[in-house]
Amino acid sequence: MTIDIQRAGQIDRESLFHPFTWISDLNRDGPTLMSEGRGVRLKDIHGKEYLDGMAGLWCVNLGYGRKDIVDALAQQSAKLSSFHAFNSMSTDVAAECAQEVLKHAPVPMARVFFGVSGSDANETQIKLIWYYNNLLGRPKKKKIIARQNAYHGSSIVTSGLTGLANMHTRFDLPLGPILHVSSPNYYKNAPAGMSERDFSKQLAAELDDTIKREGADTVAAFFAEPVMGAGGLVPPPEGYFEEIVPVLERHDVLLVLDEVVSGFGRLGTYWGSQTYNLRPDLISAAKGITSGYFPMSACLVSPKIWDVIEKHTDKAGLFAHGYTYSAHPVGAAVALATMKAIDEEGIVANAAAQGAHLQRVMREAIGAHPLVGNVRGAGMMIGIELVRDKATKEAFPAANRTGRRVLQAAAERGLITRALGDTLVFAPPLVATQADVSELIAIFKDSLDKVANEIL
Numbered sequence: 001m002t003i004d005i006q007r008a009g010q011i012d013r014e015s016l017f018h019p020f021t022w023i024s025d026l027n028r029d030g031p032t033l034m035s036e037g038r039g040v041r042l043k044d045i046h047g048k049e050y051l052d053g054m055a056g057l058w059c060v061n062l063g064y065g066r067k068d069i070v071d072a073l074a075q076q077s078a079k080l081s082s083f084h085a086f087n088s089m090s091t092d093v094a095a096e097c098a099q100e101v102l103k104h105a106p107v108p109m110a111r112v113f114f115g116v117s118g119s120d121a122n123e124t125q126i127k128l129i130w131y132y133n134n135l136l137g138r139p140k141k142k143k144i145i146a147r148q149n150a151y152h153g154s155s156i157v158t159s160g161l162t163g164l165a166n167m168h169t170r171f172d173l174p175l176g177p178i179l180h181v182s183s184p185n186y187y188k189n190a191p192a193g194m195s196e197r198d199f200s201k202q203l204a205a206e207l208d209d210t211i212k213r214e215g216a217d218t219v220a221a222f223f224a225e226p227v228m229g230a231g232g233l234v235p236p237p238e239g240y241f242e243e244i245v246p247v248l249e250r251h252d253v254l255l256v257l258d259e260v261v262s263g264f265g266r267l268g269t270y271w272g273s274q275t276y277n278l279r280p281d282l283i284s285a286a287k288g289i290t291s292g293y294f295p296m297s298a299c300l301v302s303p304k305i306w307d308v309i310e311k312h313t314d315k316a317g318l319f320a321h322g323y324t325y326s327a328h329p330v331g332a333a334v335a336l337a338t339m340k341a342i343d344e345e346g347i348v349a350n351a352a353a354q355g356a357h358l359q360r361v362m363r364e365a366i367g368a369h370p371l372v373g374n375v376r377g378a379g380m381m382i383g384i385e386l387v388r389d390k391a392t393k394e395a396f397p398a399a400n401r402t403g404r405r406v407l408q409a410a411a412e413r414g415l416i417t418r419a420l421g422d423t424l425v426f427a428p429p430l431v432a433t434q435a436d437v438s439e440l441i442a443i444f445k446d447s448l449d450k451v452a453n454e455i456l
């Protein structure tokens with residue numbers, strides 16, 4: 001390393017434009033600079049160790065520093081470091097990777113389109129949906145419905161699809177024909193006394209009304225994460241998708257499942273589609289496809305969509321969409337090694353077992369804690385919402401930065417979490433052992449106690 005460790009923080013602060021960072025926090029507290037990773041643990045430049053409770057940004061599912069993945073990456077880089085897939089070109093490894101992704105698909109899928117990020121995957125899906133409806137002679141059927149608090153990316157159109165106000169305000173977004181329906185957050189949004197099932201029915205009725213109001217001939221698709229992630233970690237209430245899907249089918253509205261986080265094992269099934277028994281028309285994947293070792297995304301396209309695109313090829317001409325790094329051979333080699341490890345090491349079964357432990361023991365440990373209003377999640381995704389008043393669910397004033405205080409207390413104790421406002425979230429690597437998960441919960445409880453002592 002050539003950078004002076006003592007000055008690295010200052011150099012970072014003066015040079016790097018950080019994504020999703022409050023600049024005044026960075027200027028005041030400085031950055032945390034990681035320099036090494038092994039398994040579920042990270043080490044910062046000063047040698048302090050952390051348990052990574054977030055697998056990076058819910059992506060390093062196989063943990064850090066795996067020799068098999070690093071070897072696959074290095075060998076492919078040495079053999080053919082870069083090539084593309086435009087104009088009928090490809091590579092042996094990209095072809096094999098596409099075949100493997102389709103083999104692992106939750107429902108029969110016809111083709112897979114590769115990109116480099118979750119945002120570009122969802123952007124591609126929107127273009128595919130518009131293209132498909134144009135080919136079918138339905139030029140008005142273009143509107144896309146997402147949910148408030150959804151997270152689908154931060155490119156121009158996907159920021160709009162994302163239902164978070166701070167990604168719209170001051171960026172002049174949303175852009176394009178995008179609508180939002182209510183978030184399925186039962187804790188926050190269900191009327192007092194309403195059952196989960198009735199709340200799901202209410203949300204399905206709202207979707208139905210929205211489509212009817214807009215006109216079904218103008219609504220093309222509905223986007224959903226199986227479990228909402230960055231928008232507050234929200235699992236669907238009971239019966240949610242069972243109620244929503246018939247509405248979509250009735251109005252011929254496509255279901256796009258954003259499996260950027262849930263794909264490749266996070267919910268204890270290979271796909272969230274399997275957890276919730278869904279048959280999406282399009283699936284977006286990224287993150288876990290390479291366990292974060294290489295930027296890569298995938299759009300899985302159902303026969304329903306592909307057949308229309310293929311049938312109209314002579315009329316439509318060139319399919320004019322793609323990225324220089326679509327089907328990158330190094331990404332493909334890393335994805336192949338990742339899928340092999342997931343299969344051979346029983347990673348999905350481990351995620352199911354440790355996920356059940358995480359959900360149960362976290363609730364036992366902190367469910368009744370004075371700061372905690374709600375614990376929710378599924379598989380290896382859990383969110384803990386802090387409230388000032390448990391009975392009324394009243395939030396702490398935003399200016400108190402209560403979530404950030406807990407995050408900092410956890411970091412001092414060697415645990416990485418993420419604060420989505422006052423909801424702390426965990427999505428540990430899927431290779432975490434039961435002991436790792438228990439350690440995570442114990443450190444988190446201690447961090448909550450520290451903040452409770454300070455503010456209550």
Ligand SMILES: Cc1ncc(COP(=O)(O)O)c(C=O)c1O
Pocket residue numbers: 057116117118119120122151152153154225229230258259260261286287
């Ligand atoms: C559900 C979901 N979709 C899309 C994205 C965007 O992915 P990326 O940051 O790779 O563009 C994310 C990122 O966290 C995500 O959680």
